[in-house]
Amino acid sequence: MSENLNNFSFSDKNKLIAVDILKKYPVERKNSAVMPLLDIAQRQNDGWLSRDTIEYVAEYLDMPIIKVMEVVTFYTMYHTKPVGKNLVQVCATTPCWLRGSDNIVKACKEMISPEQNTVSNDGLFSWMQVECLGACVNAPVVQINDDYYEDLTYDTTKNILQSLIDNKPLQVGSQSGRKGSRAD
Ligand code: FES
Numbered sequence: 601m602s603e604n605l606n607n608f609s610f611s612d613k614n615k616l617i618a619v620d621i622l623k624k625y626p627v628e629r630k631n632s633a634v635m636p637l638l639d640i641a642q643r644q645n646d647g648w649l650s651r652d653t654i655e656y657v658a659e660y661l662d663m664p665i666i667k668v669m670e671v672v673t674f675y676t677m678y679h680t681k682p683v684g685k686n687l688v689q690v691c692a693t694t695p696c697w698l699r700g701s702d703n704i705v706k707a708c709k710e711m712i713s714p715e716q717n718t719v720s721n722d723g724l725f726s727w728m729q730v731e732c733l734g735a736c737v738n739a740p741v742v743q744i745n746d747d748y749y750e751d752l753t754y755d756t757t758k759n760i761l762q763s764l765i766d767n768k769p770l771q772v773g774s775q776s777g778r779k780g781s782r783a784d
Contacts, residue, residue, distance in 0.1 A: 606656055607652045610640070610656075611644055614640050614641075617640055630662075631663050633661065634668060634671050637660065637661065638668070638672060638678055641653045641657050642678060647679060647685075654669060676730060676731075682719055683726045684727075685724050686745060686764050687727075687728070687745060688726070688727040688728070689727075689729075689730045690704050690708060690728070690740075691730055691740065691742065693731050696732075701740040703753065704757050707758045708727040708761075712725040712761070716729055724764065725761070735750055737781045738773075738781055749772060751774045751776035
């Protein structure tokens with residue numbers, strides 16, 4: 601890796617994590633580490649990948665920037681614009697839509713921002729509509745940062761957002777009281 605001239609570099613902790621990640625791949629295949637390295641770069645950079653972070657990862661792996669950009673722009677888990685401290689991803693694919701995802705979107709519009717991909721004034725939230733999150737059995741579903749909240753209604757969505765504002769503990773998973781995906 602040559603000298604880094606941009607404003608981003610891995611923290612000391614992430615430098616160690618990056619070394620561990622690279623150990624999982626043959627030296628001649630180190631480019632395969634691009635996804636986990638982008639992930640730790642994004643987490644360090646408040647949830648999004650600035651131009652500097654992308655260039656840093658490209659330089660770290662001796663990859664052309666365009667190749668890293670191809671990965672960043674292909675996968676929806678990477679974000680190229682700032683996001684809120686809590687990124688609310690609302691699934692609106694058919695099972696969630698049939699089970700009321702319009703109401704979840706309504707709650708997000710009212711409590712976060714009328715437009716998706718807009719950071720709220722206090723920086724606490726942004727929301728975006730996404731395709732299936734793979735938890736359709738407990739539709740409708742949102743993902744907030746790394747956690748899933750399921751069996752949602754307009755009211756339970758608002759309660760979750762309010763708990764995040766109030767810094768109160770939250771229960772992840774189903775909000776309807778059922779265990780896992782059980783019907784009883
Ligand atoms: S359709 Fe929403 S989780 Fe699959």
